[in-house]
Amino acid sequence: MNRLAQTALLFLLGATLLHAGTTDLYLRYVKEGLRPLVLLAGVVLIVTAAATLWYDRRGASTHDGGTPVHDHHREPRVSWLLTLPVLALILVAPPALGSYSATHTGTALTKPFGFPALPTGDAPLHLAVVDYAGRAIYDDGRALRDRELKITGFVTLDREGAPYLVRMGLNCCAADAQPVKIALTGNVPPVLRPDTWLEITGTYTPRRTKDPVNDGPIPYLEVTTARPVPTPHDPYDETWNT
Amino acid sequence: MPSRTTGGTGPVAITKTAPQDGAERGDADGGGAEPGDTAPDGREQEEARHLNSPLLLTLLLLTAVMFQDPIRGALAAPVMQSWMTVFVAVMVQALPFLVLGVLLSAAIAVFVPPSFFARALPKHPALAVPVAGAAGAVLPGCECASVPVAGALVRRGVTPAAALAFLLSAPAINPIVLTATAVAFPGNPGMVLARFVASLLVACSMGWLWHRLGRTDWLRPPARASYEGQSKGAAFWGSVRHDVTHAGGFLVVGAMAAATLKAVVPADWLGVAAGHPVLSVLFLAALAVLLSICSEADAFVAASLTQFSLTARLTFLVVGPMIDLKLFAMQAGTFGRAFALRFAPATFALAVVVSALTGTVLL
Numbered sequence: 359m360n361r362l363a364q365t366a367l368l369f370l371l372g373a374t375l376l377h378a379g380t381t382d383l384y385l386r387y388v389k390e391g392l393r394p395l396v397l398l399a400g401v402v403l404i405v406t407a408a409a410t411l412w413y414d415r416r417g418a419s420t421h422d423g424g425t426p427v428h429d430h431h432r433e434p435r436v437s438w439l440l441t442l443p444v445l446a447l448i449l450v451a452p453p454a455l456g457s458y459s460a461t462h463t464g465t466a467l468t469k470p471f472g473f474p475a476l477p478t479g480d481a482p483l484h485l486a487v488v489d490y491a492g493r494a495i496y497d498d499g500r501a502l503r504d505r506e507l508k509i510t511g512f513v514t515l516d517r518e519g520a521p522y523l524v525r526m527g528l529n530c531c532a533a534d535a536q537p538v539k540i541a542l543t544g545n546v547p548p549v550l551r552p553d554t555w556l557e558i559t560g561t562y563t564p565r566r567t568k569d570p571v572n573d574g575p576i577p578y579l580e581v582t583t584a585r586p587v588p589t590p591h592d593p594y595d596e597t598w599n600t
Numbered sequence: 601m602p603s604r605t606t607g608g609t610g611p612v613a614i615t616k617t618a619p620q621d622g623a624e625r626g627d628a629d630g631g632g633a634e635p636g637d638t639a640p641d642g643r644e645q646e647e648a649r650h651l652n653s654p655l656l657l658t659l660l661l662l663t664a665v666m667f668q669d670p671i672r673g674a675l676a677a678p679v680m681q682s683w684m685t686v687f688v689a690v691m692v693q694a695l696p697f698l699v700l701g702v703l704l705s706a707a708i709a710v711f712v713p714p715s716f717f718a719r720a721l722p723k724h725p726a727l728a729v730p731v732a733g734a735a736g737a738v739l740p741g742c743e744c745a746s747v748p749v750a751g752a753l754v755r756r757g758v759t760p761a762a763a764l765a766f767l768l769s770a771p772a773i774n775p776i777v778l779t780a781t782a783v784a785f786p787g788n789p790g791m792v793l794a795r796f797v798a799s800l801l802v803a804c805s806m807g808w809l810w811h812r813l814g815r816t817d818w819l820r821p822p823a824r825a826s827y828e829g830q831s832k833g834a835a836f837w838g839s840v841r842h843d844v845t846h847a848g849g850f851l852v853v854g855a856m857a858a859a860t861l862k863a864v865v866p867a868d869w870l871g872v873a874a875g876h877p878v879l880s881v882l883f884l885a886a887l888a889v890l891l892s893i894c895s896e897a898d899a900f901v902a903a904s905l906t907q908f909s910l911t912a913r914l915t916f917l918v919v920g921p922m923i924d925l926k927l928f929a930m931q932a933g934t935f936g937r938a939f940a941l942r943f944a945p946a947t948f949a950l951a952v953v954v955s956a957l958t959g960t961v962l963l
Contacts, residue, residue, distance in 0.1 A: 363653035364845045370661075371695075371848075378692060387689035395696035402699050406844065409837035417834065436849030436933065441660060443691040443852065449668045450675055452684035459682050459863075468903065471786065529900040532689030533862060534893050536901075572907065 359437045365410045367440055372403030374447050383447070385592045386454040388531045454593035455535050457514040457552035460524045464572025466536035469496050482506040482559065486595055487525035488538045494562060494577035502562035509540065509579065510557045510587060513550045516570060521550050523558055523579065528594035535594060541567050544580040557587045679863055687859035693894060694744045694851055694926070699844065701745025705752035706839035710832055714757040725759045729807035732762035733800055736769030743771035743895050743921050744851065744930070748843050751934040760819060765807030768947065771895040771921035772799035781917065784899035788910060790962050791917075798918045798958040802951045809946065820936030850933040854926025858892035874907035884912045885952045888920035895921035911959030918955040923947045 359367070378384040379396040388396065446452065470492040476483060483505050485493075490509055493502055511523040514537075521542045526535045544560065558581055565578040664671065675684060721728040739746060750767035754760055771777065773796050785791040830838070873883035884905065893901055898920045902913040923944050932940035 359653045359657075359845070361841075363657045364841055366654060366657055368841060368844060375692070375695065384692060387685065387692045392693065392696065395700075396692060399696035399699040402703065402840075403844065406837055406840045409833070410841050413831075413834040413837060436853070437845035439849045439852035440845060441657070443688060443855075445661070445664050446684055446688050447692075449664060450672060450684060452675075452681050452688055455682060455685050456678075458678035530894050530896055531693035533686050533693070533858060533891070534898075534901050 359435060361410065361414070364437060365407045367437065367444075368403050368410075369407035370444050371440060372400045372407065374444050375400030375403065378447060382591060383451060385594070386452070386532070389528050389594070389596050390592060391596075392530075454589075455526050455532050456512060457524070459535065460512075460514040460522070460526065460537040460539065461516055462571070463537055465491075465539045465569045465574040465576055466527060467491050467495060467538050467574055467576075473497050473501065476501050476505075482508045484508045486597060487511045487523060487540055488527065488595060488597070490579065491538050491540055491575075491577050494540075495566065495575045499562040499564060499577075505561070506559060506582075507561060507579070508557060508559050510555065510590065511540070513552055513554045513556060514539070515550065515552055521546055522576070523556065525595045526593070528596050532594075538595075539569065539576050541576050541578045542581050543578045544582065545584075546581050547584050555587050555589050557585045559583045559585070683859045683863040686862045687855050690855035690858055690892070690926070691851065694855070695848070697894075698744040698748070698847060698851060701748045702840055702843040702847065704739075704745070705748040705843060706836050708749065708752040708756060709839050710836045712756065717753070717756055717758045721758065721762060725761050725811045726808060728759055728762040729765045729811065730804050732758070733765035733769040733803040733807060736766050736771075736803065737773050737775070739770040739774055743924075743927055744847075746770040747927065747930045747934055748847055751843075754819070754935075759811075760814065760816070761807040761811035764810050764943070765803045767803075768806055768922045769800055769803035772796075772803075772918065777895050777899070777921070780896055781899040784903040788963070791910065791914065794914050794955075794958050794962040795917050797962065798914065798951075798955045799921070801958070802918060802922060802947070802954045805950055805954070806943075806947055809950075810943075818936070818939045818942060820939065846933055847930055850929040851926060853929040854892055854924070857925040857929075858890070861890045877909060877911075880908050880912040881915050881952065881956050884908055884916040885919045885948070888916045889924045889948065891920075892924040892926040893920060909959075910963040911956060914959045914963060915952055915955040918958075919948060919951045922951050 375396055378387075379393055379400060384393060384396055467488065473493060483502075485507055487509055490502070490507065493499060509523060511525040514522045514524045516522065522539045523542055524537045524539050526537050528535050542558070543563065543565065558579060560579045560581045560583075563578045563580045567576050567578065568574065569576050675681065721731055736746070739749065746767050749770070750763045753763040753766065778792055778796060781795055782789065782792045873879050884902075888898070891901075898917060902916045905913055905916070908916075928940055928944050931943065935943075
């Protein structure tokens with residue numbers, strides 16, 4: 359790959375990063391906090407491409423014929439591989455990790471540091487998946503009893519077809535994403551498609567099970583109603599471990 | 601675009617009319633009249649004759665756009681989607697750190713005179729190693745940033761032993777990574793200390809080992825053209841361009857390997873090895889190599905591997921930032937394959953032994 363092609367590729371790569379960083383696309387792959395770095399990297403790559411062209415032109419006009427760089431080794435052919443992430447992001451833009459990874463990874467529930475007081479009142483209580491699971495398992499659902507709960511996550515079916523409500527948690531990028539699962543019981547909709555996002559209204563139940571993958575604890579949730587909702591702005595839960 | 605004709609005549613004509621490209625090819629091929637004397641060079645010359653790379657790049661991108669529907673269809677299976685997501689995620693996450701590392705390494709290569717390192721580091725290599733190792737604590741980034749920086753240090757005349765100690769210690773003992781470790785293991789503050797001690801120990805030992813046994817001919821001679829005769833700006837951006845495309849290509853190799861593992865290997869294999877004390881250490885060490893997780897995130901993954909002992913998880917944290925698939929590919933690209941094939945296994949073995957010992961003493 360010669361200098362000109364490298365320059366074009368750097369520009370494309372930078373533009374792709376800028377595209378991902380200025381839309382919500384980047385949230386499918388990395389945590390929100392990395393956004394400034396992604397944008398900065400995109401800008402630097404584009405500046406590099408521009409600077410290369412500029413110095414080439416200047417070099418070509420002052421010294422006669424070509425730049426003074428004498429690359430004695432071949433320009434690396436491995437650079438061609440950089441077209442793959444560009445194509446993957448522009449053409450395919452793969453979705454955030456969903457039920458496939460969730461069924462293949464064990465629940466990553468760990469004991470929370472503490473249980474801050476929940477808002478009281480009769481209004482339905484909005485909880486994150488990890489919040490419900492943590493309180494149900496490690497606090498015996500003390501603050502959850504006799505409350506109407508609303509929890510949002512996506513549907514996953516295990517090998518026997520049992521339904522779970524899952525949210526993937528993220529520490530850095532999707533390569534380290536791990537699920538936290540809640541098993542569903544009660545008035546579960548008869549037909550559930552994996553990866554559908556649902557807002558479940560339900561109540562606490564002391565019933566528990568074990569994740570078949572890693573024997574991690576999974577609490578049950580007694581479903582009253584289930585409502586399909588659009589995929590949230592950030593498909594991953596970044597509230598834990600950050 | 602007219603250049604999309606599939607015949608051979610268009611490309612040839614364009615090759616001949618691109619003066620800049622012609623000049624560079626001429627340099628690289630040493631005249632370019634003969635069809636090459638060694639096999640790989642010959643192939644590249646052949647390519648140069650028929651297709652130049654900007655044109656090839658255009659063709660590649662346009663073909664991909666033309667066939668985007670079949671490509672999307674082929675990638676619709678859940679395994680493939682999950683693979684792609686992890687692959688893209690590793691790239692998007694690592695590229696900013698790679699770019700930062702490359703900027704820093706270009707700055708070292710262009711703006712810092714070699715005499716600076718001669719003054720900053722102790723004369724004797726055996727003393728320079730621990731100093732360089734401890735200096736790793738100030739590079740806040742993950743392992744993708746440290747490879748190009750270490751490469752620039754070697755080119756700047758820093759003794760390889762010291763540069764390698766820096767390469768190994770920087771991703772593991774910087775404040776960001778240690779803070780992440782403390783957050784991930786709230787109940788075990790000893791983990792932070794153990795990670796720091798074990799990583800620094802391995803880094804320095806590898807530096808000393810290289811000083812005793814290493815041979816310079818294993819290291820690829822500084823492949824880069826010297827930037828003398830160029831303005832500093834041209835040299836700086838030339839170095840950035842070269843390093844991003846070069847190290848970035850190897851990053852893609854590593855990201856593909858890591859995505860394959862994450863998408864294909866079932867997680868229930870984890871449970872099998874967890875029970876046995878020795879096996880669990882080796883298993884998590886191998887897992888750290890294969891998963892290639894960024895050193896800023898690996899502590900959280902280690903924290904979730906609750907079936908394993910603390911010593912086994914310490915091994916995961918010490919081995920991961922020093923050697924994994926992605927790093928191996930990048931090291932092979934920067935320092936040469938002969939180097940990486942010797943350095944990587946030695947680092948792995950030493951890291952496993954040191955972290956097992958540190959874990960037994962401290963945890």
